[in-house]
Amino acid sequence: YDTEEHTLRELRIFLRDMCKKLANNRLFFMFTKPVDTEEVPDYTTIIKKPMDLETMMMKVDFHKYECARDFLNDIELICQNALEYNPARTSADKQIRHRACSLRDYAYTLIKTEMDSDFEDKCQEIAKKR
Numbered sequence: 839y840d841t842e843e844h845t846l847r848e849l850r851i852f853l854r855d856m857c858k859k860l861a862n863n864r865l866f867f868m869f870t871k872p873v874d875t876e877e878v879p880d881y882t883t884i885i886k887k888p889m890d891l892e893t894m895m896m897k898v899d900f901h902k903y904e905c906a907r908d909f910l911n912d913i914e915l916i917c918q919n920a921l922e923y924n925p926a927r928t929s930a931d932k933q934i935r936h937r938a939c940s941l942r943d944y945a946y947t948l949i950k951t952e953m954d955s956d957f958e959d960k961c962q963e964i965a966k967k968r
């Protein structure tokens with residue numbers, strides 16, 4: 839019955855759908871799983887807070903997100919990490935930077951257009967009290 843739990847459950851359902859839509863877009867495949875430190879040994883020496891869409895899906899299931907803003911903060915982290923790790927003028931680095939910015943803009947737009955703004959306000963109110 840607890841309406842706060844109903845609200846947070848609805849948020850988790852919405853955020854799982856967001857994760858799925860982002861992870862299913864082939865443009866974002868390099869952001870779908872943690873960077874393999876075997877293949878890319880210097881990654882964790884440069885990037886202190888790795889993040890990826892599979893980890894975000896697990897965080898949804900572990901009730902780590904109390905509002906969409908917390909979810910977008912992790913999307914922002916994925917994007918910033920990619921910009922930091924791929925600064926070069928090479929086409930490979932430019933392509934990854936472009937896709938990181940596309941991921942960020944697509945996630946913000948999806949949430950802005952598909953999420954009721956006072957639903958997010960309600961989630962943030964609940965988060966404040968906890």
Ligand SMILES: CC(=O)c1csc(NC(=O)C2C[NH2+]C2)n1
Nearest residue numbers: 868873919920923924930931934
């Ligand atoms: C997730 C992420 O940002 C990532 C995975 S591999 C990679 N970059 C490269 O493999 C090289 C292209 N210049 C370095 N960036």
